[in-house]
Every structure is written in C-alpha cells, then in structure tokens.
Amino acid sequence: MEEKIKKVMASVFGVDVKAISNTASPDTIPNWDSLRHMNLILALEEEFNVEFTDEQTVEILSYPLIKMVLQEHGVKTGNNKK
Amino acid sequence: MRDLKYSDILSRNTELGKTMQEPFYDIAVLSNIITSQLNEILEYTLRKENISARVTSGGYDNILQDAKRFNGSDLIIVFWEAANLIDGLQYKADTMSEEEVSTLLVKVKKEIDFLCLQLKGSSLVVLNRFSTLVFNNHNLKHNTFDKIVKELNEALERAIPHNVVLIDIEKVLARISIAQSVDFRYYYSSKALYTISFYKEYVGYIKPIVMSVRGKGKKALIFDCDNTLWRGIVGEDGINGIEMSGTTNGGVVFEEVQSIALALSKTGTVLGLCSRNNPQDVDEVLQKHPGMKLRDRDITIKKVNWEDKASNLKAIAGELNIGMESLVFVDDSDFEVNLIKQQVPEVNVLQVPAKLHEYPQMVRDQSRRFFTLTESKEDAERGRMYKQQQQREADKGKFGTVEEYLASLGMTLQISTNDRSQTPRIAQLTQKTNQFNLTTQRYTEADIEHFITDGKHRVFTFAVSDTFGDYGTTGVCIVDLDVGKKKAVIDSLLMSCRIIGRNIELAFADFMMRILLNAGIDEAAASFVRTPKNNQVADFYDRLGFDVVNRTDSETLYRINVANYKSSNIQYIEVR
Numbered sequence: 001m002e003e004k005i006k007k008v009m010a011s012v013f014g015v016d017v018k019a020i021s022n023t024a025s026p027d028t029i030p031n032w033d034s035l036r037h038m039n040l041i042l043a044l045e046e047e048f049n050v051e052f053t054d055e056q057t058v059e060i061l062s063y064p065l066i067k068m069v070l071q072e073h074g075v076k077t078g079n080n081k082k
Numbered sequence: 083m084r085d086l087k088y089s090d091i092l093s094r095n096t097e098l099g100k101t102m103q104e105p106f107y108d109i110a111v112l113s114n115i116i117t118s119q120l121n122e123i124l125e126y127t128l129r130k131e132n133i134s135a136r137v138t139s140g141g142y143d144n145i146l147q148d149a150k151r152f153n154g155s156d157l158i159i160v161f162w163e164a165a166n167l168i169d170g171l172q173y174k175a176d177t178m179s180e181e182e183v184s185t186l187l188v189k190v191k192k193e194i195d196f197l198c199l200q201l202k203g204s205s206l207v208v209l210n211r212f213s214t215l216v217f218n219n220h221n222l223k224h225n226t227f228d229k230i231v232k233e234l235n236e237a238l239e240r241a242i243p244h245n246v247v248l249i250d251i252e253k254v255l256a257r258i259s260i261a262q263s264v265d266f267r268y269y270y271s272s273k274a275l276y277t278i279s280f281y282k283e284y285v286g287y288i289k290p291i292v293m294s295v296r297g298k299g300k301k302a303l304i305f306d307c308d309n310t311l312w313r314g315i316v317g318e319d320g321i322n323g324i325e326m327s328g329t330t331n332g333g334v335v336f337e338e339v340q341s342i343a344l345a346l347s348k349t350g351t352v353l354g355l356c357s358r359n360n361p362q363d364v365d366e367v368l369q370k371h372p373g374m375k376l377r378d379r380d381i382t383i384k385k386v387n388w389e390d391k392a393s394n395l396k397a398i399a400g401e402l403n404i405g406m407e408s409l410v411f412v413d414d415s416d417f418e419v420n421l422i423k424q425q426v427p428e429v430n431v432l433q434v435p436a437k438l439h440e441y442p443q444m445v446r447d448q449s450r451r452f453f454t455l456t457e458s459k460e461d462a463e464r465g466r467m468y469k470q471q472q473q474r475e476a477d478k479g480k481f482g483t484v485e486e487y488l489a490s491l492g493m494t495l496q497i498s499t500n501d502r503s504q505t506p507r508i509a510q511l512t513q514k515t516n517q518f519n520l521t522t523q524r525y526t527e528a529d530i531e532h533f534i535t536d537g538k539h540r541v542f543t544f545a546v547s548d549t550f551g552d553y554g555t556t557g558v559c560i561v562d563l564d565v566g567k568k569k570a571v572i573d574s575l576l577m578s579c580r581i582i583g584r585n586i587e588l589a590f591a592d593f594m595m596r597i598l599l600n601a602g603i604d605e606a607a608a609s610f611v612r613t614p615k616n617n618q619v620a621d622f623y624d625r626l627g628f629d630v631v632n633r634t635d636s637e638t639l640y641r642i643n644v645a646n647y648k649s650s651n652i653q654y655i656e657v658r
Contacts, residue, residue: 011090012092035116038118039088
C-alpha cells in the first residue's frame with residue numbers, strides 16, 4: 001500500500017518515487033498545488049477504489065495523512081497487493 | 083483506455099513526453115469550469131499514436147479572452163458549461179423573470195458571436211454543444227434551463243465558422259452514464275464537474291478528428307466472407323445455403339454490417355474482400371444473391387484465393403498504395419485473426435464476436451476511425467477511382483515502353499489558381515497525402531482560405547483525367563510569392579498516390595516555373611522534409627535541376643534561378 005501511494009503521488013506530481021519521502025507534503029513537493037491536489041484525490045480514489053468525504057479531500061495534505069485516511073477506509077497496510 | 087488508471091496515464095504520458103519529437107501538436111483547452119484532468123489524458127491518447135501533443139489550459143472562465151491568445155494553436159477545445167454561464171444557472175434559471183432570461187440570452191448570444199469571430203482564423207476548433215442533461219435528467223417537461231440551452235445551441239449552430247466541429251457531449255454522458263461522468267463534490271468546491279472516466283471517454287471523440295487532420299485516419303475496411311459478410315460457408319452450403327438478409331433470423335446482423343460498410347464507402351472508406359474461397363463462388367454471391375447489400379461495384383479490391391491472408395493484405399495495401407496501418411480487417415476465425423496479429427501487426431484486426439448480436443455495434447464503433455474532417459465529392463468517388471486505376475494497371479502490360487503507355491492514356495492536366503470552391507478538397511489533400519508530399523505540411527480549411535485570400539500566395543490545384551476516367555482534384559502546390567523581392571518559396575507540393583507514375587509532376591513543374599517567370603520572379607526556393615513515407619520524392623527537386631543549398635538527414639533546401647529552369651516538355655500531357 002505504501003509503495004502504491006507513493007507511486008500515485010509521484011505520477012501526479014511528475015517526480016521520481018524517491019522524491020516522495022515519508023513526510024512528503026506541499027512544503028517538500030513544490031508541484032503540490034491545489035489543482036494537482038484535486039488530481040491526486042481523484043487518482044487515489046480510483047487506485048484504491050474508495051471515496052473520500054468532503055472534509056477528507058481537504059485534510060489529507062501529507063503522505064502520513066493520506067495513509068491514515070486510506071486505512072480508515074479499510075485499505076490494508078503492508079506490502080500485500082490487496 | 084478505460085482500463086488504464088489515471089496515475090498510470092500520468093506516468094506513461096510523462097515518459098512519452100521525454101522522447102517526443104517535432105513537429106509538436108499544440109492544443110489549448112478553453113473553459114469556464116476546471117477541466118485540468120483532460121490535459122494529460124488527451125496528451126497520452128495522442129502521444130501513443132506518435133502525435134507530439136502538448137495541451138495547455140486557458141485561464142479559468144476566460145474563454146473569450148483566451149480565444150485570441152491561443153489563436154496559433156493547432157487545435158482549440160472549448161468546454162463551455164451551460165450551468166456555469168452564470169454561477170448556478172442550473173438552479174437559478176427557473177426562478178428568473180422572463181426579462182432576466184432574455185437579457186441572459188442576448189448576452190450569451192453576443193458572446194457566441196464574439197467567440198466565433200475570434201476563432202475564425204484558428205486552424206481547428208472543437209466546441210461542445212451546451213447541455214442540461216447532467217442536471218435535468220429527471221424532469222418530465224422542459225424547464226427554463228432546458229429552454230435557454232436549446233436556444234443557445236441553435237445560435238451556436240448558426241454562428242460557427244467551418245473550422246469548428248461541434249461535439250455532442252450528451253453522447254459521452256450516455257455511453258458511461260451520468261453518474262460515472264460527474265463528481266459534484268468538486269463542482270461545488272472547485273468548479274470541476276467531470277470525472278476521470280468522463281475524460282477517458284471524451285478523448286475518444288477528439289482523437290479521430292486529430293488523426294484525420296494528421297493524415298493518420300483509417301482508409302480501407304477489408305472483410306472476410308464466410309461467417310463475416312454472411313452466415314454460412316458458400317463453398318459448402320452453396321449460394322442458397324447462406325444468409326445475409328434482414329428477413330431471415332440468421333441474416334439480420336449481416337445485413338446491418340453490410341449496410342454500415344456500404345454507408346462508410348459513401349464517405350470515402352474503401353471496401354475490400356480478403357477471403358479463402360473459390361473466386362467464382364464469391365463473385366456469384368456478389369452478383370446474384372438477392373440478400374446482398376454489398377455488390378461488386380461497392381468492392382474496390384478483392385483477394386479471394388487460397389493464399390495466406392497476411393500476404394493478401396500486404397498486396398491489398400500495395401495495390402491501393404496505402405500503408406498497412408490504414409487497414410481495418412474483419413474476420414471470424416481465431417486462426418486468421420491471430421495470424422494477422424502476428425504477421426502484420428500494423429493492421430487493425432477485428433474478430434466477429436461469438437455473440438453475433440454484438441457484431442453490428444462493434445463495426446459501428448469502429449466507424450469513427452474512418453472519420454474524415456473534410457468530406458468532399460472525391461470521397462464518394464474514391465472506390466470507383468481505385469477501380470479505374472486497376473484497369474489502367476492491367477493495360478500497362480500491353481505496351482512496349484512506359485512512355486508509349488503514358489502517351490496512349492490521353493492525359494489532361496487542368497490547373498486552377500486560388501480557387502476558393504476547392505478549399506475543402508485542398509485542405510483534405512494536405513491532411514491525407516503522405517507519399518508524394520515534399521514538405522508534408524498539414525493545413526485546415528481555415529489555413530487554405532487564408533493562403534487564397536491574403537494576396538501573397540498562389541494555391542495551385544490540379545485535376546487529371548484520361549481516357550479511363552476522371553481522377554478529380556489530386557494535386558496541390560502552395561507558393562509564397564514576394565513580387566517585390568522577386569523571390570518565391572514553394573511551401574507545399576503534393577500529389578495523391580492515385581496519379582503517381584505518370585509524369586504529371588513534371589508537367590506541373592513546367593507550368594508553375596513558367597508562371598513564376600511571368601510574374602517576374604528571379605529566384606525560387608524549395609525544400610524536401612523527410613518523413614517515414616515520402617522517400618520517393620527525396621530527389622524530386624534534384625531531378626528538376628534545383629541547386630542544393632543545404633542537405634541534412636531530415637531536410638534538403640534548394641534554390642533555383644527561375645530563368646535557368648530546364649523544362650521537361652512532356653508532350654503527351656495536355657495542360658489547360
């Protein structure tokens with residue numbers, strides 16, 4: 001799951017996966033603007049087959065928060081592909 | 083495309099972008115809502131077809147202001163969302179007074195006229211028809227919002243110049259459902275209405291348009307016969323044992339497929355047969371079976387024999403003088419379909435579905451790949467003209483030398499200059515011609531219109547006829563004249579492959595150089611720009627005696643002192 005999140009983030013922000021650190025946020029990724037944030041939400045929802053609430057779409061402004069909210073939606077952590 | 087996830091599209095698009103080569107195809111998206119997800123999805127769709135697309139968004143709700151700014155783009159896409167004509171029109175319309183409604187209509191109609199005026203000089207524009215469907219799919223009667231949109235669409239139809247293509251966005255909504263198409267969360271927070279799924283479907287409507295103007299559209303639809311054009315096997319069941327008539331249960335889907343093909347042939351798609359069969363059996367069906375929609379005259383090329391189909395398809399492409407990637411082939415057999423996929427992967431193969439009721443819709447879905455932006459009289463005639471060509475090829479064998487043969491054809495070359503009535507055909511020739519094309523500049527009707535009227539260009543067209551028939555307008559040459567400096571630049575010179583090999587180009591060159599001389603031009607410049615398909619004209623200007631100014635792998639620049647041009651003096655072509 002962690003890898004998958006980073007892969008999605010990297011493709012949305014147009015950077016290498018290595019550039020997505022465990023604390024990645026708009027402060028560390030200059031491309032993370034409001035338009036790309038929307039793209040990120042849509043890409044994550046499609047990738048993990050979830051739908052974020054209105055509040056969540058605004059809140060998840062860092063890698064740890066994204067991970068946490070996806071876990072709340074029942075997405076399993078670890079490297080198992082599901 | 084539907085199966086590919088958005089994040090994969092993004093990363094693959096970035097990869098393709100790294101190796102992209104000129105010429106770039108610049109697209110601007112103007113909208114009054116946020117449509118930013120469209121950009122990469124569209125780029126990826128086109129880059130996959132080797133079109134170096136670069137998509138830019140205009141400013142939010144700046145359609146009118148940006149129309150001018152992006153005038154130089156190869157394509158402008160306008161997303162004008164009715165619900166955001168004024169903020170919240172979808173709910174405000176019904177509480178507006180009649181006067182407010184008419185004020186709004188006047189305002190937007192003026193904006194439509196203004197936009198059309200701004201877009202007039204653009205190369206190509208795609209505009210979505212206004213729609214209320216997203217919001218108004220439940221009401222029994224038309225409400226005010228519906229009425230406003232209906233009136234605006236009528237105004238749009240009246241106002242659009244010929245370089246604008248209207249897209250029925252409701253068809254996209256219908257194909258994937260409204261629920262899948264819109265995401266109201268982002269509409270209320272960010273004015274982004276449409277979903278990733280919507281854009282994936284939407285680009286399927288844009289792609290054929292771009293493919294058509296870039297000369298990459300499909301050109302020929304080739305069918306197998308047994309269980310593809312009819313139900314049954316003619317060699318075994320006999321002519322009376324096969325079915326393709328709408329009056330029989332087994333035949334109805336085949337009648338529909340044949341009719342779709344027939345309709346495509348009327349807009350310029352070439353139809354052919356490629357089948358393992360006894361030729362006389364198939365001919366008998368084409369001539370005599372009462373249920374057939376397709377007849378001999380509709381089929382331009384037939385390879386009915388016992389050779390392998392890969393070789394036959396190669397022969398078909400060769401005889402039609404088109405690339406393998408321009409062919410779509412339909413067959414029912416796993417074996418043949420896989421053979422073609424392996425042997426000639428460039429050919430697009432369709433397999434008759436096991437659920438036969440899906441067959442007509444499958445062929446219909448393919449029909450947009452044969453889309454041509456500009457339809458002309460020549461399109462409808464194309465199949466017949468290829469047939470005349472085959473007759474000429476057959477006659478070739480009877481003469482001692484090629485010159486004798488050419489002389490026997492009684493060729494006439496009719497040249498016109500700046501003939502506006504030919505604009506659609508000229509644009510189409512620049513878009514479609516790949517082989518005899520010196521610079522492969524693609525132009526839209528608007529571009530050609532500009533050349534014809536700006537007073538600085540001569541746009542020559544030539545039509546060829548001979549004793550076997552009329553080829554129609556098949557050649558174009560665009561020359562940029564600077565009478566003051568006594569210089570001319572040959573911007574484009576191209577000829578349809580139908581008239582290659584007759585020395586028409588030499589007769590035309592003689593004519594053009596004489597025109598330049600008479601116009602007082604001292605020096606003419608020309609160039610050859612290499613593409614994967616135009617090698618046959620790599621030395622065209624060398625053969626005419628032009629001097630090479632600079633030669634690289636991709637381009638050769640030439641110059642000639644017009645007075646020194648040596649005429650080829652072709653006696654057997656009458657120039658008018």
